[in-house]
Amino acid sequence: MTTPGADKDVSEATEVAEATEVVREQVPLVERRLHPVTPLRRAWAPVAVIIGWAVHDPNQAQEQLTRLTTVTLLIGLAVFVPAAALYGFLTWWFTHFAVTDTELRIRTGLLFRRTAHIRLERIQAVDVTQPLLARVAGVAKLKLDVVGTDKKDELAFLGEGEARALRAELLARAAGFAPETAHEVGEAPSRQLLHVPAGVLAVSLVLTAATWLSLAAALVVPPLLWFATHSVWTVLATALPLLGAAGASSVGRFVGEYDWTVGESPDGLRIDHGLLDRTHETVPPGRVQTVRIVEPLLWRRRGWVRVELDVAGSSNSVLVPVAPRAIAESVVARVLPGVTVPSREELSRPPRRAGRCVPLWWRGYGLAVTDTVFAARHGLFRRSLALVPHAKVQSVRLTQGPWERLWRLAEVHVDTGADKTVTARLRDAEEAAELLRGQAERSRTGRRDARPDRWMA
Amino acid sequence: METGTAAQDDAAREPVWTGLPPGLLKMRRLLLVVWLGLLTVVLGVLLNLFAGPAWAAFALLPLALIAWGWVLLGRNWRSWRYAERADDLLITRGVLWHHETIVPYGRMQLVEVTSGPVERHFGLASVQLHTAAAATDATIPGLVPAEAERLRDRLTELGEARSAGL
Numbered sequence: 001m002t003t004p005g006a007d008k009d010v011s012e013a014t015e016v017a018e019a020t021e022v023v024r025e026q027v028p029l030v031e032r033r034l035h036p037v038t039p040l041r042r043a044w045a046p047v048a049v050i051i052g053w054a055v056h057d058p059n060q061a062q063e064q065l066t067r068l069t070t071v072t073l074l075i076g077l078a079v080f081v082p083a084a085a086l087y088g089f090l091t092w093w094f095t096h097f098a099v100t101d102t103e104l105r106i107r108t109g110l111l112f113r114r115t116a117h118i119r120l121e122r123i124q125a126v127d128v129t130q131p132l133l134a135r136v137a138g139v140a141k142l143k144l145d146v147v148g149t150d151k152k153d154e155l156a157f158l159g160e161g162e163a164r165a166l167r168a169e170l171l172a173r174a175a176g177f178a179p180e181t182a183h184e185v186g187e188a189p190s191r192q193l194l195h196v197p198a199g200v201l202a203v204s205l206v207l208t209a210a211t212w213l214s215l216a217a218a219l220v221v222p223p224l225l226w227f228a229t230h231s232v233w234t235v236l237a238t239a240l241p242l243l244g245a246a247g248a249s250s251v252g253r254f255v256g257e258y259d260w261t262v263g264e265s266p267d268g269l270r271i272d273h274g275l276l277d278r279t280h281e282t283v284p285p286g287r288v289q290t291v292r293i294v295e296p297l298l299w300r301r302r303g304w305v306r307v308e309l310d311v312a313g314s315s316n317s318v319l320v321p322v323a324p325r326a327i328a329e330s331v332v333a334r335v336l337p338g339v340t341v342p343s344r345e346e347l348s349r350p351p352r353r354a355g356r357c358v359p360l361w362w363r364g365y366g367l368a369v370t371d372t373v374f375a376a377r378h379g380l381f382r383r384s385l386a387l388v389p390h391a392k393v394q395s396v397r398l399t400q401g402p403w404e405r406l407w408r409l410a411e412v413h414v415d416t417g418a419d420k421t422v423t424a425r426l427r428d429a430e431e432a433a434e435l436l437r438g439q440a441e442r443s444r445t446g447r448r449d450a451r452p453d454r455w456m457a
Numbered sequence: 458m459e460t461g462t463a464a465q466d467d468a469a470r471e472p473v474w475t476g477l478p479p480g481l482l483k484m485r486r487l488l489l490v491v492w493l494g495l496l497t498v499v500l501g502v503l504l505n506l507f508a509g510p511a512w513a514a515f516a517l518l519p520l521a522l523i524a525w526g527w528v529l530l531g532r533n534w535r536s537w538r539y540a541e542r543a544d545d546l547l548i549t550r551g552v553l554w555h556h557e558t559i560v561p562y563g564r565m566q567l568v569e570v571t572s573g574p575v576e577r578h579f580g581l582a583s584v585q586l587h588t589a590a591a592a593t594d595a596t597i598p599g600l601v602p603a604e605a606e607r608l609r610d611r612l613t614e615l616g617e618a619r620s621a622g623l
Contacts, residue, residue, distance in 0.1 A: 147589070312589065394564045395593040398557040405555070415590035433557075440559040444544050447563065 031096040031107070035139050035157045038095075039088030097155055099169060104144060106153060116153050120174040121453045122146045124287045125314045128163050128280040135278065142166060145314040147417075171267045171282065176454030188265040193331055196260040196321055200304075204322035207298040211250045218246040257321040264334055266456070271319065279316075286451045287311050288335050289392045289418035291319070293328065297381040307332060310418035336389055342368035342375050347385075353407045354426035367424040372446070374414050374439060376424045386422040388414050390439075390446030398436045400429065412436055472540030472547055481599025482534040484579040489526045493519045539597050544619065546586065546612065548595055560595050563619035564588045568612045570605050584608050 054061040068076075095108040104118045125145040134140060140163040143154035158166060164187065172185040205211055222239035229235070258275035268284035290310040299305065305328045307320040319335065320328055329341045347366030354362040366377035366385075374393070377385040393414050400410040410432035412424045427435065501516030532552045540547040549557040565586055572582040582605040586595040600608065 394588040394590040395558060395560045395595065397559070397592075397594075398555075400555040402553045405553075410555075413592070415588070415592045417589035419589075419591050421590070421592045436557060436559060440545050440561065444561045444563070 029098045029100065029105075031098045034092060034095055034097075034155060035159050035162070036092070037137050037139050038157050039085070039092045041088075041157065099166070099173070101173065104170060106155070108152075114152070116149070118144050118146050118149065118153065120170060121176075123170070123174045123284060124312050125284070125316075126167050126170060126282045127314075127316070128167055130160070130278045132276045139163075144170070145311065147313040149313060167282065168267075171284065174284065174454065175267065175456035176452075177456060188267040190263040190265040190270050192261060192263045193334060194260075194262040194320060194323060194327060196257070196323065198258060200322055201254060201257055201260070204299065204304060204306075205250060205254055207302075208249075208296060209298065211246075211253075214242070214246040214249045218242040253321075257318070260321050262320060262331060268455075269319075269335060271316070281314075281316055283309075283311055283314075285337075285455045286453075289388070289416040290420050290422060291332055291336060291387045293332070293341065293385045293387075295325075295383045295385075309335065310416065310420050312418045314418075332387070336373070336387065339372045339387065339389065340370070341385070341387065342370060342373075346370075347375070347377055350409070350426040351428050354409060356407050357404055357409060357426055362426055365425045367427065369435070369438070369442075374422065374424075374442075376414075376422050378423075378425065388416055388422050390442040391450040392416050393439065393443035393446070396436055396439045396443065398432055400432075405429075412439070414439065472542050474538040474540045477534060477537045477597075477599050478581075478601050478604075480579050480581050480601070482530060484575065484581060484599070485530045485534070486527060488575070489530060490523060493523045493526070497523075537598075541608075541611070546595065548597060556594075558593070558595050560586055560588060560593060561619070562612065562615040565612060565616040568609050568616070570609050572602070572605075582606075584612075586612065 090110050091108075094110050095106070097104065097106045099105075102120055104120060106116045106118070108114050123144055123146060127143045127145065128140050129143070130140045134157060137157075138160050139157035140160050141154050141156040142158055142163045143149075155163075155166075168185065168187040169182055171188070172182040177185055218239070221242055222235050225235050225238055255275045256277070257273055260273040261271070263270040263272070265282075268282055268287070271279075271281040271283070273279055288309050289312060292308040292310075294306045294308060295304075296306070299322070303325050304322050305320075305325050306318070306322055307328050308317050309319040310317060320331055323331070332341055333339060344366075346368045348368065350362055350365050350367075354365070358365075361378075361380050364378055364380040364383065368375045373387045373389055375385060375387050377383060394417055395415045397413040397415070398410055399413065404410060404426070408429045409426045410429045412427060412432050412435050414422045414424075416422070424432075424435065497516050497519040500519065501513050504516060505513040533550075536552050536555075537550045538548075544563075545559050545561040547557070547559055549555070566589055567587040569585040569587065570582050571585065576582065576599075580602060581599045582602045583596055583598040584600060584605050585597075587593065588595075597605075597608070
């Protein structure tokens, strides 16, 4: 096995790494600890285990509880609370992080030691999130999105100001500022591109079919089940998840997407949102792999669209929850520099015989290839236009099944680094073959004028 | 139109296709015959014992499958081709379901050479290319180990020379 080009992004600590660290280290590393509030969060873990056990096996839990006397309860508490506190304290005590010239190092673990070295030039996005309780306590979580990092690699919690300062420093170093000055660069100024008013967001959710469908399901299915089975448990077991889904798709989305602000700064795109939990995301320039412009049926009269984006290693996928098309397109133009969103007329439909493969829906398919992007549309009622910059294409594939062969049709897939595939469906076979060759050429040359990973260098 | 130069350019660009060595076909056909042959024997014996000799004729079904599979494997084997171009690798495969993949060298993250016990016995190895996209499915099976290693080294070298991030 050989690895050209790519390095492993997160490397577990090895003896070798430790050794080189000692050699390289003229200036001693400043290792820092997380905010002292953190143990409180960690202390929840044992409580969660007990609650999990009680929920999993309610009968036995009740039996055990009745057997408990006040004395045993007190003894239990006397043992349990300090133990939980000690656990929280120790995990906090043994978690360190340090910023070097090229890496963020997180050292953690009480019994099982774990060291993550996260390469700064590989940063795809930086998230600072504040759950409701953390906002009350004045702390925040910081997470670097690098391909391969997981939940364990977030820094939770840091002081609010500290998190912002750390984010600025990490971005400055990732951008290629000299290590000595990176500390003083400070936060890059941000210019607001777009703000979604609460009223528009509420109306857009009302006009979303998914909201109504999940609400209807939550209201209709449990009574029907009650008539069918007369069993409280079955009804509860289906009603609770359905109600949860309905709440998440209506109120949950409103709360999550409230006060959505998109800003632009030299550090890249800034996305801030949330009513209770606040999230501040920064996507450095050149990290966006795919942009999708989605237009649900009921939004069409108002000319609203939703814009989604894909960044490798990042879980967030919304860029703009709702905005008029013109404004959304101007935001897309800032996110993907030099890209204009192809208009409806520029998108070419598949040939008429595509209807033999996919009746009716073939009319929703469209394709446009410009100097900068590969754009493919699908959907009849809910139109979705996906844009992939040529420079982000990882591989190009052409597929053709027997039925498509009969009608001289083929599909062209474009794979991007965010593990998403954009497909131009049911193109004429010859056109598809041409497209395949051309796209390979374009994706190769598209890389030439791409900005470097260290965007300020 | 200056078709002259363009046509020449195209001719020069036309990829040089390489097929797979016959070893893979031999291995697959042998596996087919062994497994389905066993099935034929077991089915024939069982049917003869429990249902009577007339029913045992059904054991001929797997034999028909062998004949069909024999042809199918041959067609599938012939459909596999790959070409190393100046900047990318082309792989095409499939008869009914035709697939064609192009991977630019600069996007390769990892080149893997694998060889299972049966493959090793037949002196075969497969080369698999990984890019940052998991959907990229670029595998060349059934190569002679020397060719697999040459391809790996060449791809690695080209990948390093043209390397680009995400």
